[in-house]
Amino acid sequence: MARDLIVVGCGIVGACTALAAQQAGFRTQLVESRFPGAGVSAAGMGHLVVLDGPELALSARSLELWREILERNPRSFEYRQTGTLWVAESGADQAALATRQATLAAAGIASAWLDPRALNLEEPALAPDLAGGLLLPGDGIVYPPKAVHELLTRAVALGATVRCGRRVTALAGDGVVLEGGEHLAGEVVVATGGAGSELLPELPLMARKGHLVITDVSGPSIRHQLVEAGYTQGVHAPSGLSIAMNVQPRPTGQLLIGSSRENGVFDPAVSTEVTAALVRRALRFLPGLGRLPATRIWTGFRPATPDGLPYIGHVPGRGPVWAAFGHEGLGITTAPATAELLVDRILARGSVLDGAPYDPARCLG
Amino acid sequence: MVDVFDLVIVGAGPAGLEAARSAFAPGRRIAVVDDNPRPGGQIWRHDPTQDPPRAFRSLWDHLDSSGTRFLCSHRLVAFESGPTLVLESPTGTRRIRGERLLFACGARELFLPFPGWTLPGVYGAGGLQALAKGGLPVAGRTVVLAGSGPLLLASAVTLLRHGARVEAIIEQAPTGEVARFLALLPRWPLQTLAALALIRRLIRVPYWRGVWVSGARGRDRLCEVEVTDGRTNRILPCEALGTGYGLVPNIEAPNLLGCKLTGSLHPAVAVDSQGETSLPGIYAAGEVTGIGGVGRARLQGALAGVAAMGETQRIHGLLGRARHANAYVGHLAQHFRLREPVRRLAGPATVVCRCEDAALGPAHGTSPVDPRALRLLTRIGMGHCQGRICLHALAETRPEPFLREWLARPRPPLFPTRLETLAGLGDGTNPVPPT
Numbered sequence: 001m002a003r004d005l006i007v008v009g010c011g012i013v014g015a016c017t018a019l020a021a022q023q024a025g026f027r028t029q030l031v032e033s034r035f036p037g038a039g040v041s042a043a044g045m046g047h048l049v050v051l052d053g054p055e056l057a058l059s060a061r062s063l064e065l066w067r068e069i070l071e072r073n074p075r076s077f078e079y080r081q082t083g084t085l086w087v088a089e090s091g092a093d094q095a096a097l098a099t100r101q102a103t104l105a106a107a108g109i110a111s112a113w114l115d116p117r118a119l120n121l122e123e124p125a126l127a128p129d130l131a132g133g134l135l136l137p138g139d140g141i142v143y144p145p146k147a148v149h150e151l152l153t154r155a156v157a158l159g160a161t162v163r164c165g166r167r168v169t170a171l172a173g174d175g176v177v178l179e180g181g182e183h184l185a186g187e188v189v190v191a192t193g194g195a196g197s198e199l200l201p202e203l204p205l206m207a208r209k210g211h212l213v214i215t216d217v218s219g220p221s222i223r224h225q226l227v228e229a230g231y232t233q234g235v236h237a238p239s240g241l242s243i244a245m246n247v248q249p250r251p252t253g254q255l256l257i258g259s260s261r262e263n264g265v266f267d268p269a270v271s272t273e274v275t276a277a278l279v280r281r282a283l284r285f286l287p288g289l290g291r292l293p294a295t296r297i298w299t300g301f302r303p304a305t306p307d308g309l310p311y312i313g314h315v316p317g318r319g320p321v322w323a324a325f326g327h328e329g330l331g332i333t334t335a336p337a338t339a340e341l342l343v344d345r346i347l348a349r350g351s352v353l354d355g356a357p358y359d360p361a362r363c364l365g
Numbered sequence: 366m367v368d369v370f371d372l373v374i375v376g377a378g379p380a381g382l383e384a385a386r387s388a389f390a391p392g393r394r395i396a397v398v399d400d401n402p403r404p405g406g407q408i409w410r411h412d413p414t415q416d417p418p419r420a421f422r423s424l425w426d427h428l429d430s431s432g433t434r435f436l437c438s439h440r441l442v443a444f445e446s447g448p449t450l451v452l453e454s455p456t457g458t459r460r461i462r463g464e465r466l467l468f469a470c471g472a473r474e475l476f477l478p479f480p481g482w483t484l485p486g487v488y489g490a491g492g493l494q495a496l497a498k499g500g501l502p503v504a505g506r507t508v509v510l511a512g513s514g515p516l517l518l519a520s521a522v523t524l525l526r527h528g529a530r531v532e533a534i535i536e537q538a539p540t541g542e543v544a545r546f547l548a549l550l551p552r553w554p555l556q557t558l559a560a561l562a563l564i565r566r567l568i569r570v571p572y573w574r575g576v577w578v579s580g581a582r583g584r585d586r587l588c589e590v591e592v593t594d595g596r597t598n599r600i601l602p603c604e605a606l607g608t609g610y611g612l613v614p615n616i617e618a619p620n621l622l623g624c625k626l627t628g629s630l631h632p633a634v635a636v637d638s639q640g641e642t643s644l645p646g647i648y649a650a651g652e653v654t655g656i657g658g659v660g661r662a663r664l665q666g667a668l669a670g671v672a673a674m675g676e677t678q679r680i681h682g683l684l685g686r687a688r689h690a691n692a693y694v695g696h697l698a699q700h701f702r703l704r705e706p707v708r709r710l711a712g713p714a715t716v717v718c719r720c721e722d723a724a725l726g727p728a729h730g731t732s733p734v735d736p737r738a739l740r741l742l743t744r745i746g747m748g749h750c751q752g753r754i755c756l757h758a759l760a761e762t763r764p765e766p767f768l769r770e771w772l773a774r775p776r777p778p779l780f781p782t783r784l785e786t787l788a789g790l791g792d793g794t795n796p797v798p799p800t
């Protein structure tokens with residue numbers, strides 16, 4: 001008989017998990033307090049990107065899985081294989097990118113170094129004084145709200161059920177309690193993103209606020225997602241405000257401009273200072289953009305664990321309760337490998353990835 | 366650098382200009398900001414082929430020599446703390462601050478989507494009027510004006526003056542409502558005179574009541590409209606259609622600052638009897654506080670101008686008249702309220718958001734949807750106009766609180782704003798009103 005699995009939260013992680021679980025033969029029920037994609041998945045940039053730090057294994061495996069997912073109906077994700085162009089401002093950046101290139105090559109991921117001339121040919125809008133760039137052709141972009149919708153549609157087509165507008169208020173020994181008191185029985189996956197520690201307070205979680213700016217369609221044509229080499233330092237910065245140029249060409253012709261990270265800020269309001277700082281950083285790399293109008297600014301909160309890696313796996317001392325949250329600024333990318341690993345763990349079977357770095361037990365006091 | 370004034374007025378329409386005049390006194394520093402190249406606002410929009418209206422001329426004569434600072438072609442796009450106003454002009458960015466601030470930022474047209482409304486040749490009724498003033502050749506062209514309210518008549522007069530052939534004015538309100546509107550109109554003598562002036566010039570233009578345009582057709586551009594009373598349809602050939610279902614207040618700037626709003630469907634800025642908003646020292650006047658026409662806008666402007674400067678004696682002389690003029694807001698809204706079928710013209714494939722070319726699609730119908738979910742999936746409201754048009758249309762056509770949800774979380778910029786302007790924004794995470 002099929003095992004009952006309750007997935008709490010239908011962001012990108014919940015939707016991927018439901019799909020993987022359904023494919024593995026579970027009878028999956030998604031419970032979402034608002035609507036699918038209502039959480040931080042709606043705010044993210046949707047850059048599918050391989051990182052070379054601690055996130056390498058999860059992001060690289062995810063990109064393989066994304067390619068399988070995107071074989072069918074890529075348009076419903078608004079997918080584009082833009083690649084990522086890591087841009088070096090200085091000689092130090094250049095050295096860091098050379099290391100990155102070697103690390104990625106060792107993991108079987110191809111990339112190409114562009115000297116300043118080649119960089120200028122590839123992206124003429126970039127400033128002329130840059131030291132070069134590292135091009136990863138395999139990366140891409142999706143529109144996260146549609147990605148959540150499409151993944152959910154696929155899970156439902158395989159028999160998963162969804163209950164929207166229903167909030168899980170507590171975990172019970174053998175399932176969950178919904179607002180209003182209704183009880184659902186089954187094994188439980190907590191995929192509630194930034195709300196993860198409401199149901200599992202023993203797992204520490206912080207919110208890292210980010211701002212994004214989107215422009216009009218009248219900008220220069222940019223082909224790749226452009227990210228400054230130092231971006232990953234910001235990702236791993238423990239505190240304060242960090243800003244890095246991160247510019248995504250939308251299929252519409254708009255540019256989506258990031259990114260900022262702030263710890264300890266809980267007000268979702270747009271900050272003019274942070275906006276100014278991130279736009280200044282983008283103009284440093286794309287100096288011709290000054291007169292391009294920005295149409296909207298928004299913010300989102302990345303759910304961050306103390307070590308930056310998500311919780312994927314069993315929560316000790318909780319019965320059949322599994323965690324799948326804390327994906328910081330990379331959850332759109334890493335949702336598919338998260339789902340694969342988690343389902344393998346629930347089934348207590350081997351997996352492509354070593355699950356130890358993501359085991360929630362690592363962060364329990 | 367920030368220029369500091371005693372009073373900053375946003376909007377150089379009738380309300381803003383009257384406020385500037387009444388607030389003036391020698392030595393006072395007053396600035397008026399407007400995003401149009403010339404002062405006048407909507408009704409006194411500059412028309413190079415005509416002499417300026419007398420009311421505008423006398424106001425302008427006064428102000429021109431007063432030393433009042435006019436910042437035309439300057440648009441308020443964001444606030445910094447203070448609040449400092451961040452203004453963008455075609456040539457640059459500047460910052461100003463006022464000890465007192467007065468929003469007289471007017472109103473815009475309400476559009477309701479219907480099949481064919483995105484065809485070239487279909488305009489807003491006031492938009493077509495503005496285009497004609499701006500030089501769009503309309504002489505000899507056949508034009509239909511459709512929608513609701515007195516703006517259709519004002520637009521028709523302008524178009525006739527520019528040589529257009531106005532085939533008909535199509536008013537959705539039934540004859541009985543229009544009659545009741547006219548019957549009580551004499552309570553407001555100024556408005557009555559204005560209406561008579563319009564009607565006198567429109568003697569030869571058919572004014573149909575209780576009908577509406579249910580479709581616009583044409584291959585590459587408009588060639589005919591379908592007019593219906595809900596039972597029978599008729600086809601009216603035309604080259605241009607101006608539609609407008611009334612006006613909605615431009616509340617975005619005061620809303621971003623935190624001024625309280627009032628009214629449910631298309632909110633206005635809430636003000637007390639002297640024009641002060643919920644934030645001390647911040648005033649509002651004219652259509653931004655409710656749709657009541659030019660007469661009321663002027664009175665309110667004059668009142669708020671003296672109130673902002675604390676001239677108690679002059680306030681009392683104006684209070685009674687302003688109160689009476691305010692009653693006209695309800696009179697207008699009541700008799701030209703939109704009828705059910707007019708709000709249901711869009712089909713599932715009718716574009717609702719022109720910026721993003723988005724229709725309701727499967728979300729069309731009567732079952733409620735989550736406004737944010739719909740926005741995220743269709744991108745309705747996420748385009749260049751920042752929802753100024755489509756979210757007001759959805760507020761009319763859908764049961765969900767699209768607009769309320771949107772207005773509850775205002776964010777800068779107020780208009781599409783150059784990246785270089787954003788890059789220069791200083792401190793002021795949350796604008797704090799002066800106390």
Ligand SMILES: Cc1cc2nc3c(=O)[nH]c(=O)nc-3n(C[C@H](O)[C@H](O)[C@H](O)COP(=O)(O)OP(=O)(O)OC[C@H]3O[C@@H](n4cnc5c(N)ncnc54)[C@H](O)[C@@H]3O)c2cc1C
Binds near residue numbers: 012
């Ligand atoms: C500015 C910014 C830019 C980003 N850019 C990128 C990028 O380019 N690439 C990338 O890979 N990632 C990016 N991210 C990160 C990415 O958006 C997140 O890591 C990812 O969306 C997390 O997904 P999730 O499913 O865990 O969380 P969510 O999307 O928040 O999903 C959780 C869901 O659970 C629901 N929920 C919460 N509590 C309950 C409850 N008690 N009962 C029922 N339901 C509940 C919520 O309503 C929500 O729908 C970015 C993030 C930000 C903020």
Ligand SMILES: Cc1cc2nc3c(=O)[nH]c(=O)nc-3n(C[C@H](O)[C@H](O)[C@H](O)COP(=O)(O)OP(=O)(O)OC[C@H]3O[C@@H](n4cnc5c(N)ncnc54)[C@H](O)[C@@H]3O)c2cc1C
Binds near residue numbers: 407519520
């Ligand atoms: C398109 C249109 C046409 C109209 N035509 C007529 C007519 O012919 N006859 C008639 O009786 N009534 C007409 N009206 C109604 C008219 O709005 C009022 O009767 C009267 O003009 C209201 O005066 P006001 O000062 O409140 O606002 P307005 O006249 O609307 O003036 C407000 C001014 O503020 C400016 N503004 C707004 N926001 C900003 C910002 N962020 N930064 C800088 N500037 C800003 C606007 O561009 C505008 O110039 C029209 C309305 C519209 C929308």
